[in-house]
Amino acid sequence: MSGPRFEELVEGGDERLRHVHDMLVAAGPPPELPPSLAHAPGSEPESRVRLMPRRRLGAALVLAAALALATFGAGYLVSARTGPDAGFAEDFALTMQGTSAARGADATLLVGEIDEAGNWPMEMTIRGLPTLPQGQRYELLLTRNGAPVVSCGTFVVDGETAVFLNAPYKLRAYDGWVVTRVGQKQALLRTAEI
Amino acid sequence: MELALDRPKVSRATAPAAPPGRISDGELLRRIASRDRDAFDELYARYARPVLGLALRRLGDRERAEEAVQETFTAIWRSATSYREDRGPGGPWVYAVARNAIVDRFRTRGEPVAEAPDTADDARGPAERAEAADVAWRIHRALTELPATERAVLELAYWSGLSQSEVSSYLDIPLGTVKTRTRAGLAHLAAILEEEDLR
Numbered sequence: 554m555s556g557p558r559f560e561e562l563v564e565g566g567d568e569r570l571r572h573v574h575d576m577l578v579a580a581g582p583p584p585e586l587p588p589s590l591a592h593a594p595g596s597e598p599e600s601r602v603r604l605m606p607r608r609r610l611g612a613a614l615v616l617a618a619a620l621a622l623a624t625f626g627a628g629y630l631v632s633a634r635t636g637p638d639a640g641f642a643e644d645f646a647l648t649m650q651g652t653s654a655a656r657g658a659d660a661t662l663l664v665g666e667i668d669e670a671g672n673w674p675m676e677m678t679i680r681g682l683p684t685l686p687q688g689q690r691y692e693l694l695l696t697r698n699g700a701p702v703v704s705c706g707t708f709v710v711d712g713e714t715a716v717f718l719n720a721p722y723k724l725r726a727y728d729g730w731v732v733t734r735v736g737q738k739q740a741l742l743r744t745a746e747i
Numbered sequence: 748m749e750l751a752l753d754r755p756k757v758s759r760a761t762a763p764a765a766p767p768g769r770i771s772d773g774e775l776l777r778r779i780a781s782r783d784r785d786a787f788d789e790l791y792a793r794y795a796r797p798v799l800g801l802a803l804r805r806l807g808d809r810e811r812a813e814e815a816v817q818e819t820f821t822a823i824w825r826s827a828t829s830y831r832e833d834r835g836p837g838g839p840w841v842y843a844v845a846r847n848a849i850v851d852r853f854r855t856r857g858e859p860v861a862e863a864p865d866t867a868d869d870a871r872g873p874a875e876r877a878e879a880a881d882v883a884w885r886i887h888r889a890l891t892e893l894p895a896t897e898r899a900v901l902e903l904a905y906w907s908g909l910s911q912s913e914v915s916s917y918l919d920i921p922l923g924t925v926k927t928r929t930r931a932g933l934a935h936l937a938a939i940l941e942e943e944d945l946r
Binding site: 557569570580581582583584586590592593653654655686699737 | 821
């Protein structure tokens with residue numbers, strides 16, 4: 554279990570604080586809530602809590618995503634064939650929100666049409682992530698069950714930054730993207746499910 | 748990490764400085780019992796992530812863990828009238844409800860599958876994993892009681908891998924303030940956990 558060294562955080566030994574430090578390192582971060590759990594069950598102030606069965610809820614989310622994508626696609630068809638800055642034909646777009654480890658950060662991910670070789674070109678615009686020390690980088694990864702699985706490339710930022718990346722994978726095998734610091738598991742930015 | 752899993756030897760419990768205006772968990776449950784939707788949303792905001800973390804570690808499966816979270820809060824909404832404030836604070840009651848929901852998920856679907864790769868430690872056995880889950884629950888729950896300023900520096904230092912200087916730059920506050928908030932945050936967490944042990 555890795556984490557910061559106690560001596561680097563707190564000057565002067567204090568077993569009481571060290572114990573809490575060890576617990577924080579052992580616990581790791583609490584998981585981010587998926588979109589399906591973003592809000593408390595039930596929506597009407599006076600309603601009884603009635604939950605949609607998980608499978609129906611999943612189907613509803615897929616349907617909602619499909620409708621959103623169709624709406625987006627229709628808008629796309631009547632507008633330009635390429636994104637404003639991407640330089641490639643845009644297939645769909647997603648937003649990424651900062652997790653508790655990067656509150657206030659966000660990103661836009663424009664995903665281009667897949668090429669003949671199987672690459673999905675992407676342009677990501679990142680806002681609110683801190684500039685990293687020399688030699689350190691961020692990484693965009695596809696997730697499965699919310700966990701990072703395969704890399705779509707690394708990058709650095711300096712203020713609002715746009716980078717071009719690539720996903721040479723079958724996107725249907727994954728459920729989203731996260732941004733981490735290279736070598737760390739904690740997600741800093743996360744998309745909704747795709 | 749053995750040291751991390753040992754409970755502290757409690758010699759004193761300094762009253763933690765709760766964020767101003769914070770309503771206790773017990774009071775929220777009392778309001779939920781009278782169908783206060785805002786209180787329910789507040790309790791959900793405090794506990795959804797700790798409950799999901801607990802369920803993920805215990806069940807090792809994201810779908811079942813998410814089901815357990817939904818079942819936990821459904822049960823809280825349904826059963827908040829059974830909470831008695833004079834028998835103890837609200838946190839342990841929520842934990843008991845969550846544990847029951849997780850056990851129910853265990854029973855209905857058979858053996859757990861492998862844990863998600865960003866949270867698993869496959870070298871540990873069930874007992875160690877259960878103990879680690881309890882440690883995580885206690886820490887994640889206690890963090891919800893910290894002032895936001897202290898919670899932010901701890902989360903960035905521990906879980907984003909930022910150095911103190913980087914936290915200072917990221918939050919645009921002096922390095923000395925980062926150090927002060929880090930120490931204060933750890934001290935508050937210690938006090939919250941110690942107070943919990945005394946109950």
